[in-house]
Amino acid sequence: MNALLELEELTVQLPTPAGWVKPVNGISLEIARGEALGLVGESGSGKTMLSLSLMGLLPAGARVSGQAKISSANGNATLLSSLKEDEWRRVRGSEIAMIFQEPMTSLNPVMRIGEQIEEAILAHEPNLRKDLLHRRLLNAMEHASIPEPEVRLQQFPHQLSGGLRQRAMIAMALAPRPKLLIADEPTTALDVTVQQQILALLDRLRRELELSLLFITHDLGVVAQVADRIAVMYAGRIVEWGSAEKVLTSPQHPYTQGLLAASPTLERKALTPIPGVVPQLTHLPPGCAFAPRCGFRRDKCDEGVPEFRGPEPDHGARCILL
Amino acid sequence: MSYVLEVRNLRKTYVRGGDMFDEGRKAERFVAVDDVSFEVAPGETFAIVGESGSGKTTLARMILRLIEPDSGALLFEERDLLRLTGEELRAQRRQMQMIFQDPFASLNPRMRVGEIVAEPLAIHHPRCAAAEREERAKKMLERVGLDSSALTRYPHEFSGGQRQRIGIARALILRPKLVVADEPVSALDVSVGAQVLLLLQELQREFHLTYLLISHSLPVVAQLATHIGVMRSGQLIEYGPSNLILQRPSHAYTRELLAAVPEIPRARQV
Numbered sequence: 001m002n003a004l005l006e007l008e009e010l011t012v013q014l015p016t017p018a019g020w021v022k023p024v025n026g027i028s029l030e031i032a033r034g035e036a037l038g039l040v041g042e043s044g045s046g047k048t049m050l051s052l053s054l055m056g057l058l059p060a061g062a063r064v065s066g067q068a069k070i071s072s073a074n075g076n077a078t079l080l081s082s083l084k085e086d087e088w089r090r091v092r093g094s095e096i097a098m099i100f101q102e103p104m105t106s107l108n109p110v111m112r113i114g115e116q117i118e119e120a121i122l123a124h125e126p127n128l129r130k131d132l133l134h135r136r137l138l139n140a141m142e143h144a145s146i147p148e149p150e151v152r153l154q155q156f157p158h159q160l161s162g163g164l165r166q167r168a169m170i171a172m173a174l175a176p177r178p179k180l181l182i183a184d185e186p187t188t189a190l191d192v193t194v195q196q197q198i199l200a201l202l203d204r205l206r207r208e209l210e211l212s213l214l215f216i217t218h219d220l221g222v223v224a225q226v227a228d229r230i231a232v233m234y235a236g237r238i239v240e241w242g243s244a245e246k247v248l249t250s251p252q253h254p255y256t257q258g259l260l261a262a263s264p265t266l267e268r269k270a271l272t273p274i275p276g277v278v279p280q281l282t283h284l285p286p287g288c289a290f291a292p293r294c295g296f297r298r299d300k301c302d303e304g305v306p307e308f309r310g311p312e313p314d315h316g317a318r319c320i321l322l
Numbered sequence: 323m324s325y326v327l328e329v330r331n332l333r334k335t336y337v338r339g340g341d342m343f344d345e346g347r348k349a350e351r352f353v354a355v356d357d358v359s360f361e362v363a364p365g366e367t368f369a370i371v372g373e374s375g376s377g378k379t380t381l382a383r384m385i386l387r388l389i390e391p392d393s394g395a396l397l398f399e400e401r402d403l404l405r406l407t408g409e410e411l412r413a414q415r416r417q418m419q420m421i422f423q424d425p426f427a428s429l430n431p432r433m434r435v436g437e438i439v440a441e442p443l444a445i446h447h448p449r450c451a452a453a454e455r456e457e458r459a460k461k462m463l464e465r466v467g468l469d470s471s472a473l474t475r476y477p478h479e480f481s482g483g484q485r486q487r488i489g490i491a492r493a494l495i496l497r498p499k500l501v502v503a504d505e506p507v508s509a510l511d512v513s514v515g516a517q518v519l520l521l522l523q524e525l526q527r528e529f530h531l532t533y534l535l536i537s538h539s540l541p542v543v544a545q546l547a548t549h550i551g552v553m554r555s556g557q558l559i560e561y562g563p564s565n566l567i568l569q570r571p572s573h574a575y576t577r578e579l580l581a582a583v584p585e586i587p588r589a590r591q592v
Contacts, residue, residue: 221584273516
């Protein structure tokens with residue numbers, strides 16, 4: 001596989017009054033060029049902390065171990081996990097960019113949309129000629145399918161609808177031409193018809209620009225639309241991974257099965273909730289973190305964290321029952 | 323058949339725009355809810371679905387008389403709600419309670435959970451003794467799945483799903499007939515949201531509740547609703563039994579909404 005991003009045993013530790021916790025715990029995964037990986041998890045799963053570690057935006061005091069590597073076009077690789085703050089500036093935005101759930105909190109409310117996108121370009125190419133800068137700006141807005149770009153670039157964020165704001169965020173993220181786009185619940189705050197448009201846009205960009213996508217969501221329906229492969233996170237670890245089709249249609253881990261059974265669909269069904277709540281990272285069970293909520297639990301579940309086992313080489317789960 | 327709730331030609335407009343320093347910029351009237359009529363029978367769950375700005379929240383607030391409609395009528399068990407004032411309105415309000423979207427914002431952080439749940443009793447039944455209030459709060463909390471240790475704790479000590487249970491206990495302690503639930507699970511994780519949806523179904527049967535569910539999520543609505551009304555730009559463009567709306571919608575916009583729902587591929591049987 002022509003991997004753009006490779007994580008090997010990536011671990012993030014954060015200090016808390018109760019000691020160090022690992023919101024990201026030994027994550028290994030790969031994303032190929034032009035591939036969309038869906039990272040599925042509920043609150044507290046560590047999915048957002050994982051994405052922040054790839055942007056060099058971890059809270060102060062965080063400790064990172066393991067390896068995160070992104071390859072450049074010239075064949076060189078950048079080791080993200082050992083970058084210094086000034087080196088992050090070169091990578092953040094230009095190699096890896098990120099869009100968030102609520103564009104209104106990420107856009108500057110007192111700055112015109114055009115200026116904000118220009119600023120993103122100038123951060124990486126400060127000496128760009130003015131006419132080229134304008135062309136790059138319009139190009140970015142075109143990529144994000146913003147209608148009437150010459151009008152919109154003069155406007156402020158509050159003058160745009162939610163969908164257009166998310167498009168402006170996408171234009172800003174893509175303007176420095178990153179290879180990997182991390183999208184953290186980018187459609188959760190949007191209406192369903194607008195969500196559909198944004199998902200279609202991301203899919204098109206992926207094909208046209210060979211952009212790789214790390215798509216973070218709790219919504220299994222959304223991930224089914226965008227992802228080639230899915231990794232399911234629970235309490236800091238990946239508990240199941242595989243092609244989107246296999247993970248969603250023949251889930252192997254009881255947590256993935258539970259999430260599917262608990263997700264409402266247009267067809268009325270007997271929803272089966274997962275009992276209990278996500279464990280606190282300060283009080284993780286000794287073995288499988290899902291064991292206390294699992295209907296298939298047995299003594300062996302507490303004897304250590306299960307290794308990946310799979311029905312097939314491209315589909316696996318951390319469960320002793322497999 | 324007598325209805326619990328009848329909504330007749332309800333209308334609400336707001337003034338939008340305008341500039342107090344510039345007479346050239348005139349304010350315009352904006353119709354938030356436009357001539358909406360429907361009725362809800364006892365034991366039904368009537369869901370209002372719509373995207374942001376469709377007017378569904380304004381409609382719910384008018385039904386609870388939190389805001390006044392410009393025109394139209396509201397009947398609760400054949401009584402004209404809009405004519406009620408003072409003590410009569412207070413008595414009526416006992417029959418109608420609300421469950422809010424955000425269990426983090428809707429519970430007073432400085433009150434103990436026991437007080438939060440018992441507060442409606444203190445307001446509506448001032449002669450009910452403190453000990454009895456506490457007993458009833460305890461029973462209601464147990465019914466929604468929280469043990470009596472919750473009584474003396476504060477909201478921040480609970481998870482999102484537990485807080486939503488506290489909000490439900492508070493809404494039900496007066497034994498209302500109608501419960502308006504505004505996006506009751508949209509702030510919760512999937513696994514916890516399913517717990518709350520099931521709880522709402524159980525409580526409906528047990529306490530003979532009628533629900534008015536406000537939601538943007540068709541999959542959530544599909545689980546609970548017996549009837550669905552679709553709103554767009556202030557108008558109720560289509561309503562009817564859930565099966566009909568979900569399987570054979572007659573309005574193009576309803577079909578568009580349904581088509582936009584991202585679907586999970588069907589699981590193979592294991």
